[in-house]
């Protein structure tokens with residue numbers, strides 16, 4: 185991966201979102217620094233996807249604003265790759281054709297994009313899957329293709345909304361590791377939405393913990409564990425400390441009722 189595509193900062197200031205009369209999010213203040221991997225962790229319905237869409241410039245906040253590299257975000261971010269829980273691949277296009285959709289839509293150089301797509305297929309363990317259709321791929325492979333599609337244009341920012349949410353736990357753990365390795369090579373700024381405490385600790389430089397709906401930020405935890413992190417995080421005593429802190433926060437908020 186190239187190293188020239190950078191985002192110096194993303195700042196969401198006092199951002200809140202109403203859907204009709206219902207306050208769905210915030211207000212929240214979020215700052216993502218250059219090359220930082222930040223997870224947003226919170227209970228279902230607290231507004232995580234809403235926050236991600238606002239950061240992407242795809243949804244307008246009711247209150248507050250977002251700045252990217254110090255400039256007000258007034259339209260959808262373009263130097264970005266987005267991955268959702270559903271792979272959203274086009275069934276009538278092969279895996280590589282799905283990835284190269286970015287090149288077509290963005291009018292990028294075909295040769296460079298094909299080369300980069302092939303490299304991504306290799307890094308993501310997809311070699312040999314280029315000419316297969318989505319229905320011929322496993323769920324994990326489909327999601328890997330959607331990650332390749334999000335990265336083929338070498339964006340400065342990667343936004344991921346529960347990208348492994350639909351996968352089994354074994355695939356999830358492998359995907360976590362592969363994403364971490366990929367990120368370590370490129371150090372893009374990443375916002376990663378998740379429900380999984382383990383996934384957040386396994387991947388992040390920093391975790392933003394949100395409350396129940398309407399989501400507010402209740403805690404920010406810097407995860408200073410060495411990388412790459414192992415499949416079984418329990419081997420780090422620090423992992424247990426971070427996980428305990430987050431579980432306690434969720435218990436205090438009433439997200440969990442353990443007796």
Ligand SMILES: Nc1ncnc2c1ncn2[C@@H]1O[C@H](COP(=O)(O)OP(=O)(O)OP(=O)(O)O)[C@@H](O)[C@H]1O
Pocket residue numbers: 203208226227228229230231232233234235379397
């Ligand atoms: N377009 C919409 N119109 C009305 N309400 C919405 C809309 N989108 C989201 N909501 C509501 O806003 C709240 C926040 O939704 P959002 O999808 O951002 O939460 P989330 O934390 O990502 O949830 P989950 O973890 O379950 O995916 C929820 O109560 C949801 O029902």
